[in-house]
Amino acid sequence: MRYLVINLFVITLLFTGCKKEKSTNDRILEIVKDSLKVEKPFNKILILQEHGCGTCNKKFADYIVDQKQNDSTLVILSLQNISGYINADEIKDVIIDRKQLFYKANVLNHSAVILMKKNEIDTILNFSDARVFNQNLEYLSER
């Protein structure tokens, strides 16, 4: 009986020990690749959301329209009320996510830019604070 209990304990430990928690980056990539079906590699992914800092989101929407979008930039409009923020027809590579998958999964709760390197997330620039919005935008322009 004692061995049975020990064995059960060891097996439980093995199973729980092997279970690897997904990181936030893994979960973001999972949404991009599996849920939104983005197959082509991109260097920058711009994600516009309606949650978080309202002023930042409005400014970020303007930036998305004004920027010279190149082939390596993808825009994801992850918001229910797209017409309230932006005209999606003005954007070249755009994915519409009205189900707000990033916010729903609690992995990104505001607008952000994902900078990619070799198909992995290198940096996440958060546009959640109006006070540093311009600094983040400058950094983004330099990349």
Add this chain to the structure above:
Amino acid sequence: MSLSCQQDKRMKSIKTIVFETNNDIYREGFSDTEHSFLFYTTNGNNMLYKYYLNSDKRDTIDLAEKMKIKRLSRYNIFFNKEDYIVNYGHANVYNSVENVVYKLDSLSNYNGMEYTIALNNASSWKNNKLLLTNLFTCDLYGKGGDLTETFIACEQLNKQKPSYSILDFENSEVESSTITFKDIKPKTKDNSAEIWFKATAIYVKDVILYNNHFIDAVYEVDEAGSFKKAFSVKSKYTNFEEIEIFKSEDVPTVYDNAINYATQVNGILYDEYHNKILVVLVHGTKDIENNGEKKFTNRPFSILVYDTDYNFEKEYLFDHSKYDYHGVFVCKEGLIINANNKLGDAYEPQKLIYEIFSY
């Protein structure tokens, strides 16, 4: 939230209503009238679309044209029968009956206050008077000094100011409430900032019922302004907790966490058909780190039923993610509830989906 093993009371769903909008929805709701309707607005073109429940009739209102303004951006709207109120900017209220925009910041006794109808409802508009939640601004901002200290000082000041206002359309006057946050929470701490601005006020017969959403009590205010605790808000599923800020993190994060995860009331309704008072209570999320996705509208809520003597009668649980606690309205059959929660697993964009319940 740990759900009890005891049998949960459920309201009986008697009908589902679905309308395709083919538009992004900005605001939506329901009006209980002779020919009841669902409505939604867009903020691309400022149009309001009405879908009548018992006929194929559709209707539209060009809000900007009605209000004689170029464009509406951030606004709130609710209907009482066929009439409606629009609140936009920090102090503008449009009343469709009078067809007038009331600019409350032009009143002689204006004190920098902001007003909102966001958490009020059709019962907040009665006898040509409208209840508005007060959102204060603070004179201390922009005068230098430590920002956190200024914020604390402002919060302390605001807690001692009137919680709501009564806009008297007939006389173009605004009267402040006697009740303040400090009255309902005298032990409010100096180093914490409970969320004093999320609140609902409605008319029930001759009195006003007022609740701060993070406090487990509803207050009755009579015509003279005297107030008393009417009843406690209690649930078998959840408890109210103290929310303290400045212990860690920044203020917006703590506010976000409170609104997304804390137990809170989201509205009080008066059901004149059953003569009941209903409280929409959202259940808090435990262990936020591991249940981060159980936030905002992706959480169970209850409808608590009280009689008009404030005796508790029943608690009905809504724990399916399709229901959105922001869309709970009284109708002749009982309640009509938004069943297309934007954070729900079954969310269908560009659709109005509502269910009618009897109780």
